[in-house]
Amino acid sequence: MKTRYYIIITLAVVLSASAFFYLSYAYNLKRQEALKFFSAYFKPEFKAVTRSYTKKDIVEYKKEAASGNPSAEFNLGNAYLRGSSVEKNYSKAAYWLKKAALQKNPLAEMELGGLYIKGLGVKKDAAKGIDLLKKAARQGDAFGEISLAGAYFRGVGVPKNYSKGIFWTKKAAEGENVFAEIALGVFYEKGMFVKQNSAEAAYWFKKAAGSGDPKAQMMMGALYQKGIGVKKNYSKAVYWFHKAALQGDANAQVFMARSYYLGRGVKKNYVKAFYWSKKAAVQGNSEGELELGAMYYSGHGVSQSTSNALYWTQRSAAQGNANAKTFLNEIGNK
Numbered sequence: 001m002k003t004r005y006y007i008i009i010t011l012a013v014v015l016s017a018s019a020f021f022y023l024s025y026a027y028n029l030k031r032q033e034a035l036k037f038f039s040a041y042f043k044p045e046f047k048a049v050t051r052s053y054t055k056k057d058i059v060e061y062k063k064e065a066a067s068g069n070p071s072a073e074f075n076l077g078n079a080y081l082r083g084s085s086v087e088k089n090y091s092k093a094a095y096w097l098k099k100a101a102l103q104k105n106p107l108a109e110m111e112l113g114g115l116y117i118k119g120l121g122v123k124k125d126a127a128k129g130i131d132l133l134k135k136a137a138r139q140g141d142a143f144g145e146i147s148l149a150g151a152y153f154r155g156v157g158v159p160k161n162y163s164k165g166i167f168w169t170k171k172a173a174e175g176e177n178v179f180a181e182i183a184l185g186v187f188y189e190k191g192m193f194v195k196q197n198s199a200e201a202a203y204w205f206k207k208a209a210g211s212g213d214p215k216a217q218m219m220m221g222a223l224y225q226k227g228i229g230v231k232k233n234y235s236k237a238v239y240w241f242h243k244a245a246l247q248g249d250a251n252a253q254v255f256m257a258r259s260y261y262l263g264r265g266v267k268k269n270y271v272k273a274f275y276w277s278k279k280a281a282v283q284g285n286s287e288g289e290l291e292l293g294a295m296y297y298s299g300h301g302v303s304q305s306t307s308n309a310l311y312w313t314q315r316s317a318a319q320g321n322a323n324a325k326t327f328l329n330e331i332g333n334k
Helices: 002-019 031-038 055-066 070-082 090-102 106-118 126-138 142-154 162-174 178-190 198-210 214-226 234-246 250-262 270-281 286-298 306-318 322-332
Strands: none
Touching (some): 055 070, 126 142, 142 178, 178 214, 250 270, 250 286, 270 286, 286 322, 306 322
């Protein structure tokens, strides 16, 4: 009994020490890792506008496009680009996007620019692609602005230029592009490409969080938890973690579990801690799996079960979680 009690106390100390200093992956990125992280979005070869179309929509757009309606031309091009209710076809996408772009439709300019940069449906011409992105960006289109920022960050079609990348990212963020807001938040928090400024980081994260983005909400909670750019406030941290957790963000669910387990920002409640740990664990989050294993072992919030404790801790350890491996060695040898 004393041995088990010692193990539980030891694990609680380890988890409480790490829990409230553990941030989502974006916070721990170094300069080059950050660029890699953002490359999924910072791709001038396009982040196609996400729209879904029905077959009825396509019929209507074809009629309107035949009359020269630029919005209909864009939607047709976008449909062929994404393969929404039509077979994906880059040549047809380029055909309709060109028509819309000639009428200065900014979204068409952005997507057509991406096709030229990649050489999809058209002859590859990075310079022409960048020119189209600039046209879209100069019309204040946030998609064009963020795509142009990506081109400068990655040196695609233009010389690599971080200052211009930041300039266009800010333009997109000012246009309420959520990804741009998050990107600026990370840049300012880490001092990447800009002078480190925690208050500015908090400003951009809060804007993104307010629009309902779960990752931004998670990050905002982390700022309040750590007191970075804002006054430390566990209750406000939980407020933002809860919003993200309800949207299925596994990291936020772990933070909710730990908040209830430790009574930080909320009244201590092991049952609710177990609930949120399980939510994260079933998504494959290694921290959630470890939390769940620990709670099964201690019997906090759930009936004690060594077999369940081993099962979840083993899952966490299999993902390389060092704390899980340590805990597994302890309980596996008893």
